[in-house]
Amino acid sequence: xxxxxxxxxxRYADDRTRLMDILLDIQRExxxxxxxxxxxxxxxxxxxxxxxxxxxxxxxxxxxxxxxDIVIRLCSDxxxxxxxxxxxxxxxxxxxxxxxxxxxxxxxxSLEYIPFLGMSDQAPSAMxxxxxxxxxxxxxxxxxxxxxxxxxxxxxxxxxxxxxxxGHPLIRSxxxxxxxxxxxxxxxxxxDNAGLMRALxxxxxxxxxxxxxxxxxxxxxxxxxxxxxxxxxxxxxAERRCxxxxxxxxxxxxxxxxxxxxxxxxxxxxxxxIAAYTVGSDTGIIYLRAEYAxxxxxxxxxxRARREQGLLGKDAGGKRGFNFDIRIQxxxxxxxxxxxxxxxxxxxxxxxxxxxxxxxxVESGYLGYPTVVDNVETFCCVARIMDxxxxxxxxxxxxxxxxxxxxxxxxxxxxxxxxxxxxxxxVRELLDLVDAPEAAAVQVGGPSGEMINxxxxxxxxxxxxxxxxxSVMVFSRRRNILEIVDYFLGFFVEESCGYCTPxxxxxxxxxxxxxxxxxxxxxxxxxxxxxxxxxxxxMTSRCGLGHTSPNPVLxxxxxxxxxxxALLKERGDxxxxxxxxxxxxxxxxxxxxxxxxIYDPNYDxx
Amino acid sequence: MSKQFKFEIDGIEIEARHGQxxxxxxxxxxxxxxxxxxxxxxxxxxxxxxxxxxxxxxxVSACTQPAIEGSKVENETEEILGYRRDLxxxxxxxxxxxxxxxxxxxxxELQAMGYRxxxxxxxxxxxxxxxxxxxxxxxxxVLDTNRCILCGRCIRASRxxxxxxxxxxxxxxxxxRVGVNGxxxxxxxxxxxxxxxxxxxxxxxxxxxxGRGFFAPIGERQFDKKPIxxxxxxxxxxxxx
Numbered sequence: 001x002x003x004x005x006x007x008x009x010x011r012y013a014d015d016r017t018r019l020m021d022i023l024l025d026i027q028r029e030x031x032x033x034x035x036x037x038x039x040x041x042x043x044x045x046x047x048x049x050x051x052x053x054x055x056x057x058x059x060x061x062x063x064x065x066x067x068x069d070i071v072i073r074l075c076s077d078x079x080x081x082x083x084x085x086x087x088x089x090x091x092x093x094x095x096x097x098x099x100x101x102x103x104x105x106x107x108x109x110s111l112e113y114i115p116f117l118g119m120s121d122q123a124p125s126a127m128x129x130x131x132x133x134x135x136x137x138x139x140x141x142x143x144x145x146x147x148x149x150x151x152x153x154x155x156x157x158x159x160x161x162x163x164x165x166x167g168h169p170l171i172r173s174x175x176x177x178x179x180x181x182x183x184x185x186x187x188x189x190x191x192d193n194a195g196l197m198r199a200l201x202x203x204x205x206x207x208x209x210x211x212x213x214x215x216x217x218x219x220x221x222x223x224x225x226x227x228x229x230x231x232x233x234x235x236x237x238a239e240r241r242c243x244x245x246x247x248x249x250x251x252x253x254x255x256x257x258x259x260x261x262x263x264x265x266x267x268x269x270x271x272x273x274i275a276a277y278t279v280g281s282d283t284g285i286i287y288l289r290a291e292y293a294x295x296x297x298x299x300x301x302x303x304r305a306r307r308e309q310g311l312l313g314k315d316a317g318g319k320r321g322f323n324f325d326i327r328i329q330x331x332x333x334x335x336x337x338x339x340x341x342x343x344x345x346x347x348x349x350x351x352x353x354x355x356x357x358x359x360x361x362v363e364s365g366y367l368g369y370p371t372v373v374d375n376v377e378t379f380c381c382v383a384r385i386m387d388x389x390x391x392x393x394x395x396x397x398x399x400x401x402x403x404x405x406x407x408x409x410x411x412x413x414x415x416x417x418x419x420x421x422x423x424x425x426x427v428r429e430l431l432d433l434v435d436a437p438e439a440a441a442v443q444v445g446g447p448s449g450e451m452i453n454x455x456x457x458x459x460x461x462x463x464x465x466x467x468x469x470x471s472v473m474v475f476s477r478r479r480n481i482l483e484i485v486d487y488f489l490g491f492f493v494e495e496s497c498g499y500c501t502p503x504x505x506x507x508x509x510x511x512x513x514x515x516x517x518x519x520x521x522x523x524x525x526x527x528x529x530x531x532x533x534x535x536x537x538x539m540t541s542r543c544g545l546g547h548t549s550p551n552p553v554l555x556x557x558x559x560x561x562x563x564x565x566a567l568l569k570e571r572g573d574x575x576x577x578x579x580x581x582x583x584x585x586x587x588x589x590x591x592x593x594x595x596x597x598i599y600d601p602n603y604d605x606x
Numbered sequence: 607m608s609k610q611f612k613f614e615i616d617g618i619e620i621e622a623r624h625g626q627x628x629x630x631x632x633x634x635x636x637x638x639x640x641x642x643x644x645x646x647x648x649x650x651x652x653x654x655x656x657x658x659x660x661x662x663x664x665x666v667s668a669c670t671q672p673a674i675e676g677s678k679v680e681n682e683t684e685e686i687l688g689y690r691r692d693l694x695x696x697x698x699x700x701x702x703x704x705x706x707x708x709x710x711x712x713x714x715e716l717q718a719m720g721y722r723x724x725x726x727x728x729x730x731x732x733x734x735x736x737x738x739x740x741x742x743x744x745x746x747x748v749l750d751t752n753r754c755i756l757c758g759r760c761i762r763a764s765r766x767x768x769x770x771x772x773x774x775x776x777x778x779x780x781x782x783r784v785g786v787n788g789x790x791x792x793x794x795x796x797x798x799x800x801x802x803x804x805x806x807x808x809x810x811x812x813x814x815x816x817g818r819g820f821f822a823p824i825g826e827r828q829f830d831k832k833p834i835x836x837x838x839x840x841x842x843x844x845x846x847x
Contacts, residue, residue: 047771
């Protein structure tokens with residue numbers, strides 16, 4: 001243990017801000033970070049053990065107990081669940097002889113759930129160490145388990161590899177891209193470095209003007225104008241600036257960045273380099289979610305190749321004085337790190353908690369330097385805009401939402417996958433493309449977005465109407481809306497960082513009340529309770545997670561009132577439906593060792 | 607000399623210096639904004655959210671939000687009071703707050719805030735009733751995290767003033783709690799004289815000094831006599847009362 005800790009700390013020069021990497025290395029090597037290891041890490045880095053414990057206990061992929069040599073993580077997302085995830089979990093359990101959450105006695109396997117793997121288009125799915133397995137069936141699970149038990153390494157499991165770069169020697173994954181519709185901006189054939197070369201011939205000011213003309217807004221979902229973000233970073237006086245690519249897509253139902261990282265990673269790095277040149281940055285970071293670790297070696301190889309080609313590093317792209325390089329920061333399982341300031345905290349080796357604003361990251365972000373954080377898709381768009389021009393890009397989409405958008409479509413449809421379409425397309429048009437004649441409800445923008453009903457399928461996907469980072473989940477009439485709401489709330493309860501009161505506690509209360517409604521123990525007044533509680537959480541929370549976490553409840557109360565009405569009871573007797581006097585008395589009966597004179601009708605016979 | 611400017615809180619004109627938070631400016635002007643995680647002498651962190659106000663129509667935490675020249679801040683409106691009540695209720699229901707048997711009763715800021723906001727009976731939320739072990743390992747100090755409201759005042763005091771970093775948040779979401787630098791408090795270098803242990807640091811009865819229990823009789827403690835406001839209580843604010 002001692003040596004592993006020391007060498008991991010040395011690898012990062014005992015730098016406290018690289019604690020994420022140190023812990024990731026130790027977790028991989030020792031399969032856990034026990035208190036004794038935490039003590040050692042703390043000693044090396046000159047911090048207290050409880051700080052290390054704070055980190056280990058924050059991220060899902062770290063554990064303070066030793067896990068099995070191979071960790072199998074089952075995606076517990078609602079789409080996976082609808083696709084038979086429960087049955088798959090049972091198969092794994094039986095084959096390994098352990099329940100979910102346990103480790104085999106011989107220490108070879110651990111089995112657990114993770115909230116969202118990013119494979120909704122090929123569900124049910126699981127992650128075995130860093131290897132992804134998809135489209136699981138009972139038979140496939142049994143085969144996987146017997147091969148693993150026979151000593152086959154997880155990365156050797158894939159019988160065949162997926163399309164495109166999924167077959168690249170450094171990826172070799174069975175994941176498929178499922179590109180169903182390639183649009184005119186990103187998924188069509190794109191030339192290498194055309195955007196970067198044009199950009200480097202121009203002044204930063206001209207690049208900002210071009211971006212402004214394009215109308216490009218952040219592709220993560222919030223829709224902030226990219227040019228404005230970059231301008232603030234460029235205008236904030238600082239000795240260094242930082243460019244971060246947010247490749248931490250964790251919104252359930254989103255997987256389009258997975259496809260971009262596989263097929264358009266070059267374009268993304270180009271976009272980051274253009275950003276660095278524009279705002280004057282020397283430091284780039286790709287924050288890659290832990291679930292996409294299978295793409296890491298491939299991405300590293302691209303960065304290496306670009307360094308060799310002179311496109312990164314000193315005098316990048318042949319531009320004298322433009323020094324820019326990129327490192328990959330792996331995540332460790334925390335949805336909140338998709339929030340830009342939480343992501344920065346994580347890059348700094350801290351718990352992935354959002355920071356107070358102001359200052360905004362563009363003024364003071366990573367290590368206090370002005371920092372531009374943009375989504376994978378946004379950087380890809382930038383490179384294309386530099387090649388083809390802002391006016392060309394602005395010609396797609398709507399007035400406020402220009403360009404094309406990648407939609408990740410999953411759920412009850414025949415053609416799940418990634419669709420690149422101009423902003424402004426209606427939900428109905430999209431449903432036709434994905435072939436979802438049975439669709440009765442569509443969740444737009446993931447759990448934090450809005451669930452709409454059939455009469456709203458004419459609504460359009462764009463900032464002016466239904467804003468989305470790209471997640472579109474289709475649910476047929478067979479699905480139980482409240483089960484979905486309950487799952488979404490469970491997701492937020494699990495993923496809330498716990499920093500502020502309303503998000504930490506309020507979401508638990510929302511979930512408890514929805515559970516009660518599902519049991520038929522609620523009345524009409526409970527809807528007021530949910531609305532009021534939801535409003536307090538949304539209004540008083542500190543970051544976007546809490547601002548939007550009540551949306552599953554609030555949007556379904558609005559759009560699916562009959563689902564609630566069917567379960568709510570109207571009682572004339574003034575009693576609470578949820579109160580059962582007999583079960584309330586049970587504990588005192590047990591303690592007093594006698595029955596109740598009033599409530600037990602046959603007391604006398606006692 | 608930093609620049610002076612004016613803004614309004616509930617229609618009252620307030621003077622502020624550039625760089626001041628809404629809370630600092632309000633404290634200086636003698637206007638009370640309720641708070642739990644913020645206390646004089648520690649970096650504000652904006653986590654309890656009890657100090658939420660509306661600044662030009664946007665809900666923000668007064669302790670972290672800079673005052674803006676000419677802005678209008680709503681502090682004691684029905685809407686804001688409603689949020690604060692919900693937040694204080696959440697804190698009550700998250701932990702185990704049994705005032706009648708708590709050593710801190712009467713000097714507890716959570717209890718005082720409940721009274722101030724008119725929360726005098728059982729509320730609409732479910733009780734989470736956590737079961738957390740009490741740490742009485744230290745010769746001088748008891749840690750009963752069942753009463754912790756995660757304000758982080760002990761964490762910041764220990765880290766920034768005592769320079770010991772004895773406490774830190776561990777866990778995530780509803781499982782988040784305050785951890786100590788060791789298996790138990792006795793393993794740490796915390797001392798009774800630390801600011802983290804000062805009676806003014808913990809707003810509730812989570813950190814208790816041994817041998818000082820009930821040093822003032824209930825009924826004669828500060829909030830028994832006067833409601834919590836500016837200048838009353840440990841979280842009394844930075845400025846003149």
